[in-house]
Amino acid sequence: xxxxxxxxxxxxxxxxxxxxxxxxxxxxxxxxxxxxxxxxxxxxxxxxxxxxxxxxxxxxxxxxxxxxxxxxxxxxxxxxxxxxxxxxxxxxxxxxxxxxxxxxxxxxxxxxxxxxxxxxxxxxxxxxxxxxxxxxxxxxxxxxxxxxxxxxxxxxxxxxxxxxxxxxxxxxxxxxxxxxxxxxxxxxxxxxxxxxxxxxxxxxxxxxxxxxxxxxxxxxxxxxxxxxxxxxxxxxxxxxxxxxxxxxxxxxxxxxxxxxxxxxxxxxxxxxxxxxxxxxxxxxxxx
Amino acid sequence: xxxxxxxxxxxxxxxxxxxxxxxxxxxxxxxxxxxxxxxxxxxxxxxxxxxxxxxxxxxxxxxxxxxxxxxxxxxxxxxxxxxxxxxxxxxxxxxxxxxxxxxxxxxxxxxxxxxxxxxxxxxxxxxxxxxxxxxxxxxxxxxxxxxxxxxxxxxxxxxxxxxxxxxxxxxxxxxxxxxxxxxxxxxxxxxxxxxxxxxxxxxxxxxxxxxxxxxxxxxxxxxxxxxxxxxxxxxxxxxxxxxxxxxxxxxxxx
Numbered sequence: 001x002x003x004x005x006x007x008x009x010x011x012x013x014x015x016x017x018x019x020x021x022x023x024x025x026x027x028x029x030x031x032x033x034x035x036x037x038x039x040x041x042x043x044x045x046x047x048x049x050x051x052x053x054x055x056x057x058x059x060x061x062x063x064x065x066x067x068x069x070x071x072x073x074x075x076x077x078x079x080x081x082x083x084x085x086x087x088x089x090x091x092x093x094x095x096x097x098x099x100x101x102x103x104x105x106x107x108x109x110x111x112x113x114x115x116x117x118x119x120x121x122x123x124x125x126x127x128x129x130x131x132x133x134x135x136x137x138x139x140x141x142x143x144x145x146x147x148x149x150x151x152x153x154x155x156x157x158x159x160x161x162x163x164x165x166x167x168x169x170x171x172x173x174x175x176x177x178x179x180x181x182x183x184x185x186x187x188x189x190x191x192x193x194x195x196x197x198x199x200x201x202x203x204x205x206x207x208x209x210x211x212x213x214x215x216x217x218x219x220x221x222x223x224x225x226x227x228x229x230x231x232x233x234x235x236x237x238x239x240x241x242x243x244x245x246x247x248x249x250x251x252x253x254x255x256x257x258x259x260x261x262x263x264x265x266x267x268x269x270x271x272x273x274x275x276x277x278x279x280x281x282x283x284x285x286x287x
Numbered sequence: 288x289x290x291x292x293x294x295x296x297x298x299x300x301x302x303x304x305x306x307x308x309x310x311x312x313x314x315x316x317x318x319x320x321x322x323x324x325x326x327x328x329x330x331x332x333x334x335x336x337x338x339x340x341x342x343x344x345x346x347x348x349x350x351x352x353x354x355x356x357x358x359x360x361x362x363x364x365x366x367x368x369x370x371x372x373x374x375x376x377x378x379x380x381x382x383x384x385x386x387x388x389x390x391x392x393x394x395x396x397x398x399x400x401x402x403x404x405x406x407x408x409x410x411x412x413x414x415x416x417x418x419x420x421x422x423x424x425x426x427x428x429x430x431x432x433x434x435x436x437x438x439x440x441x442x443x444x445x446x447x448x449x450x451x452x453x454x455x456x457x458x459x460x461x462x463x464x465x466x467x468x469x470x471x472x473x474x475x476x477x478x479x480x481x482x483x484x485x486x487x488x489x490x491x492x493x494x495x496x497x498x499x500x501x502x503x504x505x506x507x508x509x510x511x512x513x514x515x516x517x518x519x520x521x522x523x524x525x526x527x528x529x530x531x532x533x534x535x536x537x538x539x540x541x
Contacts, residue, residue, distance in 0.1 A: 098399070105396050109500045113481075229497075239508060242499035247407030249493025252512055259508065 012224055016209050028265055030216045035276040037165040038284045045166025049158040053148025058158035060166045065137035075127020075135040079108045081142040088147050110232035110241035121200035130173050149218040152230050156203035161277045167192035201232040201240040202270050204262040215265050229258050233266035297525050300330045301517030322474045330470040335529040337446040345447025349439035353429025358439045359422050360447040363414035376414035382423045389428035404437045404486045404496040410450040430472035434459045437486055442526050453488035456522040460511040469514055485515040489523035
């Protein structure tokens with residue numbers, strides 16, 4: 001929790017009203033983003049993203065599983081988020097659990113799209129090895145190491161980077177098998193395939209403080225928020241998910257305005273993130 | 288309490304949109320109809336009733352098509368867990384499904400989503416140190432469960448006399464292909480490309496909760512929002528009528 005005195009609160013709010021925030025940013029500017037990929041050798045893909053004082057790690061693990069009977073032509077993806085109490089004492093116990101499940105739900109909403117799979121960041125049908133029999137189960141785990149506001153955007157960016165870093169082994173399936181038997185599979189050690197992450201959206205959270213809204217709020221600024229809207233936008237500029245936090249109501253026109261602003265901000269963020277990811281990948285290849 | 292009978296089965300469909308441009312797709316291009324034969328912008332009839340549970344401070348029963356929900360509100364009462372002093376009240380929400388309500392899917396997130404939808408509308412400072420419990424039970428899941436639960440919960444809170452800034456109403460819209468359908472049923476929810484759920488305070492014209500999944504273009508979002516806002520304000524009227532009927536029925540008895 002951030003404890004701010006009354007004068008500090010006025011300072012934060014006044015700065016936002018004048019488009020000059022406490023750290024010198026404008027209302028819609030992000031803090032510098034640092035991306036590091038391949039930080040966890042045991043995982044199929046991983047990334048660490050730092051946005052100012054916020055530090056998160058995302059890892060992607062792939063396991064062989066069975067597709068569900070309802071959707072035999074699709075693989076499965078599960079998102080788990082862990083807010084460790086080492087980042088902030090309030091994350092201990094139930095507070096952390098609630099926040100973790102809220103973040104995981106929001107990320108799942110943004111990444112997996114609708115029930116029919118439209119707007120999904122990850123194409124689930126690419127995860128199928130043999131229809132109805134074998135598929136990949138992707139486990140996406142996010143860990144919050146240090147929290148200084150804007151966790152959702154950081155986690156979204158980390159997951160995007162981790163997916164870009166993910167290499168899934170090629171699998172050969174024996175063709176002749178009776179209908180009711182599981183086919184034999186052979187996981188290759190040498191050949192890997194990469195994901196196409198161009199469809200993975202970025203998440204932009206606009207936090208409303210006073211009458212204005214800001215992008216990439218710090219923990220100090222978040223303590224003064226009335227409500228926040230997280231919008232995930234993909235490369236083609238379509239909205240893939242939206243969640244609202246905070247109890248106070250918003251005028252419909254403000255929400256529509258936020259959506260158009262988020263679209264604009266997401267373009268810059270997406271380009272920045274893509275160049276950071278490719279730089280991190282290149283850096284990892286060299287070492 | 289049991290005498291509070293206010294039944295009203297009315298529909299709250301939004302008015303047809305006035306289009307400034309000619310539609311790209313003629314109606315004849317749409318070669319399918321909704322499972323229950325409704326129009327795309329037509330809502331299921333809403334049956335609302337207060338005072339469903341006599342032991343609760345306030346309760347409501349809602350039946351929207353096959354979706355049947357009962358919500359009871361207890362309190363404000365002493366916080367059960369030994370918690371530190373708080374000068375605002377606490378809200379505790381729980382949404383459960385009966386074992387026969389639906390097949391398979393459990394909705395663990397609904398409790399926290401109901402909490403988030405309600406916390407902004409209740410005047411928490413009006414009951415310091417105490418807790419209000421909102422228990423929702425979905426008797427039968429027939430699609431659009433969460434919006435029905437939210438609307439029903441707000442009616443139950445009003446029945447319990449908990450102070451609120453406004454009644455809240457919730458409506459969801461499904462996007463399948465190019466068309467938007469209001470108040471989807473389970474079959475439609477199963478094959479939707481995107482879903483849009485909005486909770487709003489109709490009199491204050493404010494949105495308290497909004498969730499969007501799937502891929503949406505901006506014109507679609509605009510249209511869905513207009514549909515929801517209109518349907519929400521009409522549902523608000525229905526809920527108000529239901530409360531008025533219940534109040535006049537109890538006046539006659541005394």
